[in-house]
Amino acid sequence: MTDKPGEHPEPHADLAGRSPLLYTLEEGTAVYRLYRADRDALYFGRTGDNRFDAPDGSFGVLYAGEDEYCCFIETCGQVTGVPSVSGAYLDQRHLAEMKVMESMKMIDLSASGGLARIGADGRLMDGSHAVAQRWSAALRNHPTKPAGILYRARHDPAKLAFAIFECPRNVFRTTSRGSLRDPRNVKLLGEILDHYKFGLIDP
Numbered sequence: 001m002t003d004k005p006g007e008h009p010e011p012h013a014d015l016a017g018r019s020p021l022l023y024t025l026e027e028g029t030a031v032y033r034l035y036r037a038d039r040d041a042l043y044f045g046r047t048g049d050n051r052f053d054a055p056d057g058s059f060g061v062l063y064a065g066e067d068e069y070c071c072f073i074e075t076c077g078q079v080t081g082v083p084s085v086s087g088a089y090l091d092q093r094h095l096a097e098m099k100v101m102e103s104m105k106m107i108d109l110s111a112s113g114g115l116a117r118i119g120a121d122g123r124l125m126d127g128s129h130a131v132a133q134r135w136s137a138a139l140r141n142h143p144t145k146p147a148g149i150l151y152r153a154r155h156d157p158a159k160l161a162f163a164i165f166e167c168p169r170n171v172f173r174t175t176s177r178g179s180l181r182d183p184r185n186v187k188l189l190g191e192i193l194d195h196y197k198f199g200l201i202d203p
Helices: 068-076 087-091 129-140 183-196
Strands: 022-025 030-036 061-065 084-086 093-100 104-108 148-152 160-165 172-176 199-201
Touching: 030 068, 061 068, 068 093, 068 160, 068 183, 084 087, 087 093, 087 199, 183 199
Parallel strands: 084 199, 104 148
Antiparallel strands: 022 104, 030 061, 030 093, 061 160, 093 172, 148 160
């Protein structure tokens, strides 16, 4: 009989000798961010508030999604069970399309075998931030020299998210598309709200 799941284990002492599953984010691929309008889209956070941040603030991490839907649900769905978002909240955030200008090698925790290869499990994505941050630091130092981590979004596991370790700004070509309430994004916002059955408060 196995023990019931508790906290996720710490990074294993032999992690450097294990062979993680790798994913290549190809040159020309776009990733997306819904970011605070008072910050640059290329924001490598060191606050320690997010899952794969550096545990000691020694490096920054940029979070992105595979598409606009992923960005929306990971940003606006933080309070589980509250299917609504305010217009004011959306007005404070802009959508950025970020094209990768050179290939980036990511440690893939999203695909079959990705977690098992490094001796981890799904608690890494939904358990303690403190443990996940120590894993982030350990994976960043893996001999494969990854540019970041690919994982399944917590609020929509069908979507893929990226935690990208701090890198030169010219790795990305960024285009701001404004607020999701901008007239050019109204159709997209409507489709996203309908998909997730979210209401818009104070439209």
